[in-house]
Amino acid sequence: MSRGVTRRRVLAGAAAAAATAALAPQLGCAPVARRRRAAATATEVRRVATACELCPNKCAVLAVVENGRVKKLDPNPLSPKSRGMLCARGNAAIKALYDPDRVKQPLIRAGARGEGRWREATWDEALDFTAERLRRIKDEYGPEAVLFSSTEGFQEEFFKNFGLAFGSPNILRHPTLCLASVNLAYSMTFGTVPSFDLLNARYVIMSGANRFESIITPDTMDLIEGAMNRKAKLVYLDPRFTVTAAKADEWYPIRPGTDLAFILAMLHVIIAEQRYDKEFVATRCLGFDELAAHVERYTPAWAEAETEIPAAAIVRIAREFADAAPRAVYYAGRRSSWYVHDFQMRRGQAILNAIVGNWDREGGVVPNSRIALGELLFLPWDEPTTERVDEIATRFPLAAKGDGAFLQARENVLAGVPYPVKGWMVYKQDPMNALPDRGRTQRMLEAMDFVAVIDTQMSDTAWFADVVLPESMYLERTDPLHMLPGIWPVVVLRQQVVPPMYDTKPNLEIIQGLAQRLGLGEYFDYTIEEWIAEQAAELPVDNPLEYLKKHGVYAPEGAPFYGKTLAPGYRFLTRSGKIELYSQRLAEAGHDPLPVYHPPTPIPEGSFRMVLGRKATHTHAATTNNVWLVEQTPTNHLWLHPDPAARLGIAEGDLVEVTSAVGSVRLPARVTPEIRPDCVFMLHGFGKKSPQLRRAHGNGACDADVLVTAWDAVSGNAAFHETLVRVRKVGKEEHRA
Ligand SMILES: Nc1nc2c(c(=O)[nH]1)N[C@H]1C(S)=C(S)[C@@H](COP(=O)(O)OP(=O)(O)OC[C@H]3O[C@@H](n4cnc5c(=O)[nH]c(N)nc54)[C@H](O)[C@@H]3O)O[C@H]1N2
Ligand SMILES: Nc1nc2c(c(=O)[nH]1)N[C@H]1C(S)=C(S)[C@@H](COP(=O)(O)OP(=O)(O)OC[C@H]3O[C@@H](n4cnc5c(=O)[nH]c(N)nc54)[C@H](O)[C@@H]3O)O[C@H]1N2
Ligand code: SF4
Numbered sequence: 001m002s003r004g005v006t007r008r009r010v011l012a013g014a015a016a017a018a019a020t021a022a023l024a025p026q027l028g029c030a031p032v033a034r035r036r037r038a039a040a041t042a043t044e045v046r047r048v049a050t051a052c053e054l055c056p057n058k059c060a061v062l063a064v065v066e067n068g069r070v071k072k073l074d075p076n077p078l079s080p081k082s083r084g085m086l087c088a089r090g091n092a093a094i095k096a097l098y099d100p101d102r103v104k105q106p107l108i109r110a111g112a113r114g115e116g117r118w119r120e121a122t123w124d125e126a127l128d129f130t131a132e133r134l135r136r137i138k139d140e141y142g143p144e145a146v147l148f149s150s151t152e153g154f155q156e157e158f159f160k161n162f163g164l165a166f167g168s169p170n171i172l173r174h175p176t177l178c179l180a181s182v183n184l185a186y187s188m189t190f191g192t193v194p195s196f197d198l199l200n201a202r203y204v205i206m207s208g209a210n211r212f213e214s215i216i217t218p219d220t221m222d223l224i225e226g227a228m229n230r231k232a233k234l235v236y237l238d239p240r241f242t243v244t245a246a247k248a249d250e251w252y253p254i255r256p257g258t259d260l261a262f263i264l265a266m267l268h269v270i271i272a273e274q275r276y277d278k279e280f281v282a283t284r285c286l287g288f289d290e291l292a293a294h295v296e297r298y299t300p301a302w303a304e305a306e307t308e309i310p311a312a313a314i315v316r317i318a319r320e321f322a323d324a325a326p327r328a329v330y331y332a333g334r335r336s337s338w339y340v341h342d343f344q345m346r347r348g349q350a351i352l353n354a355i356v357g358n359w360d361r362e363g364g365v366v367p368n369s370r371i372a373l374g375e376l377l378f379l380p381w382d383e384p385t386t387e388r389v390d391e392i393a394t395r396f397p398l399a400a401k402g403d404g405a406f407l408q409a410r411e412n413v414l415a416g417v418p419y420p421v422k423g424w425m426v427y428k429q430d431p432m433n434a435l436p437d438r439g440r441t442q443r444m445l446e447a448m449d450f451v452a453v454i455d456t457q458m459s460d461t462a463w464f465a466d467v468v469l470p471e472s473m474y475l476e477r478t479d480p481l482h483m484l485p486g487i488w489p490v491v492v493l494r495q496q497v498v499p500p501m502y503d504t505k506p507n508l509e510i511i512q513g514l515a516q517r518l519g520l521g522e523y524f525d526y527t528i529e530e531w532i533a534e535q536a537a538e539l540p541v542d543n544p545l546e547y548l549k550k551h552g553v554y555a556p557e558g559a560p561f562y563g564k565t566l567a568p569g570y571r572f573l574t575r576s577g578k579i580e581l582y583s584q585r586l587a588e589a590g591h592d593p594l595p596v597y598h599p600p601t602p603i604p605e606g607s608f609r610m611v612l613g614r615k616a617t618h619t620h621a622a623t624t625n626n627v628w629l630v631e632q633t634p635t636n637h638l639w640l641h642p643d644p645a646a647r648l649g650i651a652e653g654d655l656v657e658v659t660s661a662v663g664s665v666r667l668p669a670r671v672t673p674e675i676r677p678d679c680v681f682m683l684h685g686f687g688k689k690s691p692q693l694r695r696a697h698g699n700g701a702c703d704a705d706v707l708v709t710a711w712d713a714v715s716g717n718a719a720f721h722e723t724l725v726r727v728r729k730v731g732k733e734e735h736r737a
């Protein structure tokens with residue numbers, strides 16, 4: 001959001017105003033209405049272009065509506081990001097829309113917190129109640145005593161802006177639970193977070209980025225096409241035999257937490273054998289000599305002992321990778337909340353890509369292209385100047401300030417430092433599941449004077465709230481335009497497909513209701529249609545809004561784009577203007593300027609490391625109540641290798657207890673060689689506390705009950721895989737009633 005202006009920018013352009021007026025009534029209805037005559041009854045069929053919200057990918061959708069009901073969701077092939085793909089979860093959005101367990105109107109808590117007694121309220125009551133409680137906290141403790149936390153979404157911006165206008169610096173977003181360390185590592189090396197050209201690469205190395213199950217568009221489709229059909233080589237490192245491992249040319253069940261040893265040994269070989277891109281290094285990179293001296297000690301033989309990957313394989317892979325460059329990528333992965341040294345592991349990957357010249361060329365690591373969108377400027381609020389509760393400026397000085405450091409925030413709130421936080425507004429996020437140590441998150445919720453949750457369903461966090469404000473589901477609302485950066489960028493429109501089923505509202509209207517009651521209405525004095533019209537105004541097509549409503553997406557011609565940063569004299573967005581192999585900024589902040597290997601905490605005899613990951617049929621903790629997806633994956637199990645299982649007397653299906661330093665859970669065992677003997681795994685999102693999610697409640701186990709709190713020192717990213725557990729058999733196979 002642009003700031004620092006003092007007057008509202010009127011929707012000046014006559015064309016834009018006319019477009020808004022003409023289109024406003026139609027927004028969300030029927031861009032391509034069509035009637036089909038049947039012999040007896042007339043069926044009205046509409047196809048509406050919109051964008052999926054079952055996970056963060058924002059794939060393009062064509063919703064088929066028959067007589068006002070969403071019958072089917074098809075992929076919209078016009079999007080270069082999702083192309084002709086709509087995954088199982090995307091299809092199952094129909095069942096999220098028509099899920100009888102949805103929150104159907106505002107609810108105000110009537111009993112004790114977590115007791116589950118709710119009073120159905122009108123929107124006026126619920127908004128009056130919320131605004132009054134927020135005002136009370138602000139008057140007594142100051143605006144910084146309210147925390148605003150949210151996960152990525154099309155309407156997240158309104159929520160963030162509301163927090164800032166309210167005066168709180170404590171805007172807490174999801175990246176430190178997800179990808180903060182990888183983003184920071186690439187930014188500090190290349191000055192930007194790039195994409196990876198998996199479609200055109202000839203050689204791909206992946207450290208646990210399970211792209212055939214953890215779906216990211218276009219990477220998943222690009223990898224299928226690139227690695228399967230075009231025969232690029234795929235080398236995959238993961239303690240688990242995932243679907244990606246099954247499709248890879250080579251799979252190494254790497255010892256968990258040792259990827260940096262593998263990377264440093266690759267650097268060692270490539271530099272010792274002079275296989276790096278000398279011209280690229282000389283003209284674009286800073287600190288090569290320091291790097292060369294640094295990796296001398298990291299030999300393949302040493303790395304074999306750390307990683308359990310044979311030294312000969314490391315040498316061969318290093319040679320093959322360098323020979324394939326620049327059509328080669330060491331892929332970054334998305335969720336990098338793994339270990340306490342995660343940032344340095346991701347830095348190692350970035351450096352490796354840099355020295356072989358895999359940069360900004362077809363088949364390499366490519367800085368993203370973007371499409372400019374217009375902005376509806378509005379009255380600015382005073383920028384909150386109070387220190388953030390997570391003390392990010394001093395604790396993680398290099399990190400992205402606006403997103404905050406989630407786990408540090410939770411620790412500080414619980415300790416009451418540097419000041420009391422008494423209120424928590426949550427948007428499109430379920431901290432009870434997304435943070436490690438659910439008991440600790442519950443204590444944080446219980447320590448609050450007031451908690452409000454804006455969600456579509458009764459999440460575990462909502463279950464402990466004072467008020468639940470139900471947002472309309474994505475098929476029921478129109479959201480701001482989103483520009484998705486990439487090698488081929490795209491603008492997507494999410495437009496309403498059907499009217500809301502229940503007494504729910506889009507987030508903007510919820511925020512407007514609160515803002516008006518708190519004297520902040522002037523900051524949100526626009527409609528979604530005005531907002532979108534201003535965003536779309538400058539797109540280089542005739543009548544951009546009409547175009548987007550019809551096609552759902554706008555993608556520039558002439559893409560994909562390569563080579564923008566290869567012009568002589570190009571200044572990278574780093575301090576030196578070069579790709580920083582050696583980082584003076586890291587040294588100044590007290591961190592290693594080149595990635596130093598620290599071995600992972602040893603796993604004591606009889607214990608296991610718990611690793612996380614995904615399955616293609618669920619999104620985080622959000623879909624385990626979705627009937628179609630539960631049919632696909634009904635519950636979760638503990639993956640356990642046959643050797644330790646035999647030692648512990650555990651057979652397939654036996655009920656086991658998994659205990660860590662913070663808690664224990666019970667679930668059935670899946671005895672399988674698809675995981676290393678020193679690791680265990682369970683799928684996220686099960687074992688819900690909220691009884692209103694009838695299929696998910698009490699079904700399986702919640703990983704957050706046993707995950708421990710640890711984070712990466714540079715980025716503040718959660719380090720979930722630092723969790724060590726013990727496992728014991730507690731019974732024969734138990735079936736749910
Ligand atoms: N144990 C464990 N923890 C993790 C992870 C893990 O793999 N395991 N993954 C981490 C990662 S990578 C991430 S990104 C985070 C994700 O963390 P979260 O963002 O908390 O994840 P979700 O469970 O997808 O969604 C949270 C809530 O959003 C609600 N929601 C869905 N659609 C809408 C909508 O349109 N409007 C509103 N208002 N609400 C909606 C859902 O009902 C759900 O309650 O979790 C992190 N934490
Ligand atoms: N179906 C589905 N797709 C999704 C999501 C979803 O919820 N469901 N969420 C989306 C989001 S928000 C994100 S962030 C991405 C995450 O996508 P990814 O970045 O692919 O991350 P994860 O799926 O969490 O997978 C991490 C893998 O690393 C492995 N691993 C654990 N420890 C180590 C180690 O030390 N070394 C190596 N080499 N591997 C290790 C785990 O076994 C696991 O298979 O997925 C996105 N796509
Ligand atoms: S990957 Fe699947 S769930 Fe995610 S946006 Fe695309 S279709 Fe929807």
Ligand SMILES: [Mo]
Pocket residue numbers: 177178179334335
């Ligand atoms: Mo994520």
